[in-house]
Amino acid sequence: MAWTIMPTVEEYERARETFAWDLPDEYNPAVDFLRKHEDTSRTALRYETPDDGLETYSFDDLDDRSDRLAAALADLGVEAGDRVGVVVPQKPQNPLTHLANWKLGAVSVPLTVLFGRDALQYRLEDSEAKAVVVDPSVRETVDEIRGECPALEAVIELGDGDSVAGDASAFDDLLAGYEPGIDVYDSTPETPTAIMYTSGSTGPPKGVRHSHALWLGRAAAAYNYFDQGLAEGEATLWTPADWAWGAALGGTLFAAWHHGCTIVGWPRDGFDPDAVYGLMERHEVTEAFMPPTALRMLTGVDDPEDRYDLSLETFASAGEPLTSEVVDWVESTFDDVAINEFYGQTELNLVVGNSETWFDTRPGSMGKPFPGYEVAVLDPETHDRLETGEVGELAVKPGDRRVFFDGYHGLPEKTASKRTENGWFLTDDLVERDADGYLWFVSRADDVILTSGYRVGPMEVEDAILTHEAVEQVGVVGVPDDTRGEAIKAFVKPATDEYDPDALRDEIRELVRDRLAEYEYPQHVAFVETLPTTTTGKIRRRSLRDRETTGE
Known part of the structure; x- marks a missing residue:
């Protein structure tokens, strides 16, 4: 049960030539993330509570609790194929719910606590969620929209019986009321795993259906943009990004657990740069996924390496193009800390990026294609391949179709329009490729x-x-x-x-x-x-x- 599919390769071209997707015949991410490691008593999650307390969870702890939650969900009527919403910030109950879903064969719907009434109602109704696990901060909103979500039968609120009122189930009481030892659902890389919602410039948000192979694809990408630094039991990862976001959930949290590393959870309102440096010092964070906005805010702290005892090895960043000023700041401020931008989509995984192990980062560049993907720049109208230096639409072919999305939920025509007759998946992003193979973002073909x-x-x-x-x-x-x-x-x-x-x-x-x-x-x-x-x-x-x- 190794399931670690990205080997250490020091030369980029050799990695591109030799890598091949080798997905197992049977695969359940809950088993992959929790049970395959040599020492499952090691710390998987360090959670700083909102009142500055600290909770630690081993892989065994998470396995035990997700077993209990899976048994509880089954008693609430959740079956294989049912959708379960997860509206929880960076708290242990977030990944525990995903793990429990997959142990049952249920499908997760990651949602952010930042959503207001309309946004949350649309996604729960469109996904036909049968149950939803919610943070107390959104319980009132869920109660308001429940009548507009006819498939929604069960609401589970974080807390115990003393804090959870009404007809919602209390998360803590469910865990206490059941025993571990559930039979894990027999699944494969093709088994449905999640519906993730993305926004476009036209029409309502689209539900992106993925299968379990998604997590293996994201774990492989993370191994690259964290500069092959995810050694089992050695790396500690953290991101300020909401765990509802695919790059944070699959490319950081679950990538850490796939590789046997530790993740830090820290639910906070706002972003205080000094507090962030303090957190990374306390937990000896080695790999940080930082959206460009967060990196720009970190630049406001003078001499961070002198003021904080940091263990940082890599900043990885995505979501919008990095400016040269941010790249220059990292290189001039830190000793031996890489800054690697990467690019992906909710639909198409994380497919392009920088890795200082392989080649120098060029400020402003998206990087080069990761192993396992072929990339082309196509004419947006004809879909013919364009020459180096010409601006066109970025298109991608995966070495294994399963690491990309299965389709848009309930939107077969939009699903078909995402792929050309020659098998290229279209991104709607306009790019240019230079003579050395680096890709440069130009603009979006849509208005996102x-x-x-x-x-x-x-x-x-x-x-x-x-x-x-x-x-x-x-x-x-x-x-x-x-x-x-x-x-x-x-x-x-x-x-x-x-x-x-x-x-x-x-x-x-x-x-x-x-x-x-x-x-x-x-x-x-x-x-x-x-x-x-x-x-x-x-x-x-x-x-x-x-x-x-x-x-x-």
């Missing part, structure tokens, strides 16, 4: 906004703003921002000439925060008399982005 590492679909934000009675029309775009990479800007045409701009601006921001997510509210709101439209009445977002001013 990359803000603070999150992909935000402008239509979802527009739909929320349009619910305000004082708004007649709105267009939402991303604008350059030194901290976030992109900030969200809304161009709003008011319904009447009589309105208070400051009051309406505040109401719009609060409306989006409440209905969608904290990171989706517009930092900039401009009021306009007209909006540019196509002949069919659609907002021309490109024209909005071309406007010179980004102020309010």
